[in-house]
Amino acid sequence: MSVGLLFDSTKCIGCGGCTAACKEQNNLPLPIEPVTTAYTWTIVEKRDGAFVRRLCMHCLEPTCVSVCPVGALQKSASGGVVYDAGKCIGCRYCIMACPFGVPKYQWDRAIPVVGKCVLCPDRVKAGLATACATVCPTGATLFGDRDALAREARARIDAEPAKYVDHVYGLEEAGGTSVLMLSGVPFERLGMKTDVPRQPLPLLTWQILSKVPDFVILAGAFLFGLHWITHRRDEVRQAEEDER
Amino acid sequence: MSQALALRARNFRISFWQGIFVVLLLLFLGVTFVRFTRGLGAVTNLSDGFPWGLWIGFDVLCGVGLAAGAFTIMATVHLLNIKRFEPIVRPTLLTGFLGYVFVIIALMFDLGQPWRIWHALVFWNPHSVMFEVAWCVMLYTTVLMLEFLPIVFERLRLERPRRMLRFVSTPLVVAGVLLSTLHQSSLGSLYLIVPSKLHPLWYTPLLPFLFFISAVGAGIGMTFVESYLSQRAFGRHLEMTLLEPLARFMVVILTVYGLWRLRITQANGALAGLLHPGYEQWMFMLEIGLGVILPVALLLSRRIRNSPRGLVGAGFLAVFGFVMYRLNVSVTGMEATSGVHYTPSWMELVVSLGLLAIGMAIFAVAVRVLPIFPEPEGGPGAAGFGGDDAEAGLIEGEAAAPGR
Ligand code: SF4
Ligand code: SF4
Ligand code: SF4
Numbered sequence: 001m002s003v004g005l006l007f008d009s010t011k012c013i014g015c016g017g018c019t020a021a022c023k024e025q026n027n028l029p030l031p032i033e034p035v036t037t038a039y040t041w042t043i044v045e046k047r048d049g050a051f052v053r054r055l056c057m058h059c060l061e062p063t064c065v066s067v068c069p070v071g072a073l074q075k076s077a078s079g080g081v082v083y084d085a086g087k088c089i090g091c092r093y094c095i096m097a098c099p100f101g102v103p104k105y106q107w108d109r110a111i112p113v114v115g116k117c118v119l120c121p122d123r124v125k126a127g128l129a130t131a132c133a134t135v136c137p138t139g140a141t142l143f144g145d146r147d148a149l150a151r152e153a154r155a156r157i158d159a160e161p162a163k164y165v166d167h168v169y170g171l172e173e174a175g176g177t178s179v180l181m182l183s184g185v186p187f188e189r190l191g192m193k194t195d196v197p198r199q200p201l202p203l204l205t206w207q208i209l210s211k212v213p214d215f216v217i218l219a220g221a222f223l224f225g226l227h228w229i230t231h232r233r234d235e236v237r238q239a240e241e242d243e244r
Numbered sequence: 245m246s247q248a249l250a251l252r253a254r255n256f257r258i259s260f261w262q263g264i265f266v267v268l269l270l271l272f273l274g275v276t277f278v279r280f281t282r283g284l285g286a287v288t289n290l291s292d293g294f295p296w297g298l299w300i301g302f303d304v305l306c307g308v309g310l311a312a313g314a315f316t317i318m319a320t321v322h323l324l325n326i327k328r329f330e331p332i333v334r335p336t337l338l339t340g341f342l343g344y345v346f347v348i349i350a351l352m353f354d355l356g357q358p359w360r361i362w363h364a365l366v367f368w369n370p371h372s373v374m375f376e377v378a379w380c381v382m383l384y385t386t387v388l389m390l391e392f393l394p395i396v397f398e399r400l401r402l403e404r405p406r407r408m409l410r411f412v413s414t415p416l417v418v419a420g421v422l423l424s425t426l427h428q429s430s431l432g433s434l435y436l437i438v439p440s441k442l443h444p445l446w447y448t449p450l451l452p453f454l455f456f457i458s459a460v461g462a463g464i465g466m467t468f469v470e471s472y473l474s475q476r477a478f479g480r481h482l483e484m485t486l487l488e489p490l491a492r493f494m495v496v497i498l499t500v501y502g503l504w505r506l507r508i509t510q511a512n513g514a515l516a517g518l519l520h521p522g523y524e525q526w527m528f529m530l531e532i533g534l535g536v537i538l539p540v541a542l543l544l545s546r547r548i549r550n551s552p553r554g555l556v557g558a559g560f561l562a563v564f565g566f567v568m569y570r571l572n573v574s575v576t577g578m579e580a581t582s583g584v585h586y587t588p589s590w591m592e593l594v595v596s597l598g599l600l601a602i603g604m605a606i607f608a609v610a611v612r613v614l615p616i617f618p619e620p621e622g623g624p625g626a627a628g629f630g631g632d633d634a635e636a637g638l639i640e641g642e643a644a645a646p647g648r
Binding site: 037038063066067068069070071072087088089090091092093095096097099101104105106107108109110111112113193195196197201202204205206207208209212215216219220223224226227230231234 | 280281282283284285286290291292293295296319322323324325354355356357358360361363364366367368369370371372373374375376377378414417418421422425426429433434436437438439440441449452
């Protein structure tokens with residue numbers, strides 16, 4: 001089973017319980033900052049009269065996982081994109097590449113690591129919901145099977161079309177994400193990125209990278225061949241000299 | 245008498261630059277200390293919104309690119325067997341090697357935990373362009389070193405290791421060309437993953453190809469600049485008969501590259517925006533106008549092609565255009581969507597300039613002590629060199645022979 005979260009902006013009252021619970025669950029230092037940072041993995045923001053959560057989308061085919069040179073970021077079988085701080089070299093490619101602007105860096109530390117929501121892997125492994133979903137008093141953040149949540153989201157829109165924007169954010173963005181969102185106001189007004197491509201981004205680089213072995217073999221053979229052809233005259237001269 | 249005056253003026257000039265160099269070096273050491281004790285945030289203007297700045301955009305992207313002269317010339321001389329370019333091989337090899345050392349040191353500053361750089365060897369992720377980049381840096385630096393070592397052995401008169409290296413010279417050249425091609429293009433591939441972040445004036449799925457071809461153009465431009473500087477400083481330079489055909493080659497490369505860029509911009513629908521230029525559009529026009537169109541226009545004139553000043557001017561412009569391309573992709577084109585405005589801090593500049601100055605100083609020393617440039621044939625500069633060089637010249641006399 002692959003789990004995920006469904007965040008319904010129309011149900012969120014902006015209490016900030018998720019932010020506080022996340023801090024506690026992941027031993028993150030206070031204070032709670034107004035934007036997500038390496039020390040504050042999720043926040044609730046008020047935009048256009050509605051509340052919206054900022055957290056990792058847990059892409060089905062995550063950009064951050066594909067760009068990390070040392071595989072410090074991984075998509076776990078249960079659905080969360082987890083981070084191994086012990087491997088990270090600090091190239092910050094994940095921060096630069098994530099289409100949702102999620103990973104953050106510890107700029108103030110001499111030995112820094114990346115910080116981002118990891119979908120509470122220990123809790124999920126133990127069969128529990130994430131800390132943020134557990135404390136949510138209104139059910140605005142719902143934990144569950146990702147596909148079941150996608151059906152639930154669709155059902156909510158269909159039941160109350162006047163209340164919701166007709167779009168489940170995360171169903172197709174960047175090839176689909178494990179975190180889904182519903183909203184009563186257009187998503188761009190919530191500050192969500194709406195120009196994210198629909199296909200998984202890692203394909204864009206793989207199209208080129210997958211050709212590297214072919215290139216090495218073919219171009220290598222060609223270059224040796226070139227050398228062999230262009231040096232024929234030298235060889236002939238060498239042979240003549242040897243005869244003498 | 246006037247000669248003595250000129251000499252004194254020259255000595256003053258040298259001490260002035262030496263003074264700047266020392267100050268820069270001290271600042272560099274200071275910033276290095278702060279960087280490693282207080283973290284990246286203390287010295288850079290980088291932020292979560294703008295995680296890659298000057299050190300990636302200039303030091304890494306440009307440092308690697310300027311080494312492109314090395315593989316272009318190596319391929320011309322050793323694979324195409326056009327031996328008359330032989331005298332250019334050594335200066336470009338030296339530049340290439342220094343360029344890569346420069347890149348590695350810059351990476352040590354930029355990586356959050358540089359002491360873990362070996363992780364890239366152990367924990368593989370072949371889906372990551374950064375992984376390819378890391379391997380290319382390591383392997384090509386090794387290749388460049390092995391290609392450069394014979395020059396050192398020659399100076400030290402170590403015949404045996406030199407002959408051993410000559411035995412593997414062809415595989416080395418082939419490996420060098422392959423690795424360079426991969427590396428130059430992979431730096432462009434780094435930005436393939438950000439279609440929604442990089443401005444349409446620069447984003448294209450063809451980025452790897454454009455990075456490659458622009459690096460070749462700049463590599464040649466760099467050769468002109470180096471030859472000129474070495475001529476002024478040490479009276480050692482390359483023959484015009486060699487540089488003129490290279491200039492023609494550069495015209496062709498830059499023309500193809502420039503047309504390609506414009507065609508892609510048009511296909512992206514970004515060309516019309518140039519009529520109502522904003523920040524990005526001005527930077528684009530500056531890049532293409534000064535860095536591509538102008539050098540091509542200059543070098544189309546036979547008179548300019550045959551004047552050392554004309555060549556160095558055009559070469560400098562090509563290098564400038566190349567540096568702008570890298571900075572436009574890595575900084576200008578990424579700013580609008582990042583929501584923050586990034587300008588490097590003075591400390592970031594100190595590190596970049598400090599590294600550049602150290603690189604130039606090593607180049608200057610290497611040119612003096614190693615047989616890099618061909619001996620001047622009795623020119624005015626030749627008088628300035630003592631017995632030390634006469635000796636090096638002897639060795640070099642032999643070295644030049646195998647081509648003929
Ligand atoms: S939202 Fe960003 S950080 Fe989260 S999984 Fe997707 S690419 Fe990775
Ligand atoms: S900063 Fe760390 S986690 Fe992010 S891509 Fe680089 S090595 Fe991977
Ligand atoms: S899933 Fe866990 S890590 Fe992510 S925001 Fe919720 S509490 Fe924090």
